[in-house]
Amino acid sequence: MLGNDRSHGLWEKTAPPPGPCTPLTGVERTDVAIIGGGYTGLSAALHLAEAGVAVTVLEAVEPGFGGAGRNVGLVNAGMWVMPDHLSEVLGPERGQRLLDLLGDGPRQVFALVERLGIDCEVEKNGTLHCAVGLDGLAEIRQRQAQWARHGAPVRLLDAAETRARTGSAAYVGALLDARAGTIQPLAYARGLARSALTAGARIFTGSPVRDAQAQGGQWLLSTDRGTLVADRVIVATDAYANGPWSQVRTEQVHLPYFNVATPPLPPGIRETILPGREGAWDTREVLSSFRMDRAGRMVFGSVGALSGTGAAIHRAWAYRALRRMFPRSAPARSGRNGMGGSA
């Protein structure tokens, strides 16, 4: 995407090509305008179009340009915070509602992928939240106890089972969440975009919204070359917000995160790392994540930005971390396919 290997890297190389979209020109009309073509905007467009609503997406670059096309691809069933924390902050009713939605999220994603026939390397084999040291073990025990009270299918693994499942002796245990899994994130975004188009939505790419004016009960949305008139607007720009809604960014905490991908691991090694193809991350404050792709590459990530000299530093650090975690089987070096962005 945009020829930048450090933004979408491997995901760009292995995703199906983007759909046939063009920039908005002239004046167009729609019932619902959606700003941003990530998971939020594309899913909203798909479901509205399926319900018979005239819906139009305006995307600054192309579907999946933001977090949706650069992430680790962990289809999680929760958040970083502890499950009980949600009720403490939101109150018991709203907290429980959010927990139910989060817990059901992976099932909904997998059902959508199946119904729409999206080819995005789905693995429904769960995720492993790997414990580093005794503090990490205490954390995953607490998580397990809290999720178990909500009837969630989460299980604590001891050090031996964690080692067998990850291929690494770096962890003293793990929390296996059977609801979760992994996808190829950009392929999923492009699949959602194609399905939304098929359902009747319109998607204009290369169309950043520069200005939004409410006039006579309608919205006038201006891009570089056109105007969209809409009855309603859904803003789905998240961390990549620019234009009229960039104040959203001031309400967010931006955490840079990078991924590097190894070349496909040779047979013999490939089967020793995540043989069950779970997605994994750990309990460190500066966390690391690792997962395999369909071709047997390991995608390894951590906190940091792949920009300027940071690219070489993070790649070297990732290589050293891989050697530490998988001393007998780490690849000779990590590949050049970096992916990064702000989570």
Ligand SMILES: Cc1cc2nc3c(=O)[nH]c(=O)nc-3n(C[C@H](O)[C@H](O)[C@H](O)COP(=O)(O)OP(=O)(O)OC[C@H]3O[C@@H](n4cnc5c(N)ncnc54)[C@H](O)[C@@H]3O)c2cc1C
């Ligand atoms: C490196 C990284 C790793 C991550 N790992 C995971 C993970 O493993 N699992 C997980 O669940 N989540 C992960 N996340 C978070 C996840 O990617 C986001 O939560 C998700 O992408 C949010 O989707 P969205 O549609 O709301 O926003 P985005 O996907 O960010 O899409 C927003 C879109 O809005 C567009 N836009 C912005 N301003 C305008 C404008 N003015 N006009 C038109 N278009 C505009 C942008 O171009 C962009 O395409 C990760 C994020 C990053 C960056």
